[in-house]
Amino acid sequence: MKEWITGRNPVYECLRVGRRHFFRLQLAKGVEQKGRIPEILTLAKTARLNVEWVDRDALEEYSDNPQGVALQASEYPYADLQAIFDLAKKKGEPLFMLILDQIQDPQNMGTLIRSAEVFGVHGMVIPAHRSAGVTPAVVNASSGASEHLLIAPGNLAQAIDAVKEQNGWVIGLDMDSSATPLSQTNLKGNLAIVVGSEGEGLRRLVREKCDLITYIPMRGKVASLNAATAGSIVLQAAAAVR
Structure with a gap:
């Protein structure tokens, strides 16, 4: 195509x-x-x-x-999960991944791809279904950053298990009374950050697979940040301690 x-x-x-x-x-x-x-x-x-x-x-x-x-x-040349692991090893760096749970808005997807590339993420995993793919609109929203990043479609639960087999720590981003504030979350070492969909957040199975749920404390009057902004903030925080 x-x-x-x-x-x-x-x-x-x-x-x-x-x-x-x-x-x-x-x-x-x-x-x-x-x-x-x-x-x-x-x-x-x-x-x-x-x-x-x-x-x-x-x-x-x-x-x-x-x-x-x-x-x-x-069409966009998708990668596989192993290629992401191999890239981290080749660079001699702790694994740094972003997993997107059903992000459907092309602008949000493009923004997260751009942030991931800027902050040194080795690769991303997206669901094979019910998610925005790397379409021309997403390429445009990412300002072309998509071309530099390894993006693998697949089953998120299986991808999380594979990250753990790499001695990785999987941290979900969500608002929850039991979640840990971002400032108190250990973002060092092999790491995958999971960002949920714009409306519903993390799906139950994906959430249960995470080792820890973190949230971004807010002081303003607006109830929440959108997925792209919140995900970018966590990526920057993780990049700062790598």
Whole structure:
């Protein structure tokens, strides 16, 4: 299957990383030759990818804000769980993973992917069903960070068991009277952080599989943070002690 990636940073990162196959590159006629555009053209030349100059309106068929560029590429190349473990070992670092339990909003998914990549996560696990996949909208929301990150679809309970076999500590993020405040949670060592869905949080089986549930204390009048913001805060806290 083929899909269209739009936006200057997403297209640039796709071409720079080179994990996909590329078929067509379209740029809007008259687009200014500055910022990412010259870099995209250089990468396209290296990839022997011809540039098609098209009317700007034609690009808007692919997304609402293509920023004058669209890349036709193969679908996102998912990884497997073992590849994530192998990457941590190759780097000689404690395992650092993010597990998403039925995150369905593409913007939240993209934000969490971007945060995971920025904070040095080795890889992510998402459910094979009832979850946003790495679609062009998610690639765009992640600003292309998805192309750098290993993302494995699969059964979350089995993935958690596999993390524990790696001597990993699995910490779920949720609001609960019995949860441990983030400031009192040990985030060192081999670690997987589990973030629940936007509306319902962690599913019962996934929650029961976690070694510990943590929460972010809040002082304001707003009841809660969205999944992407809360997950990003915990990732930053974990990255700070690695």
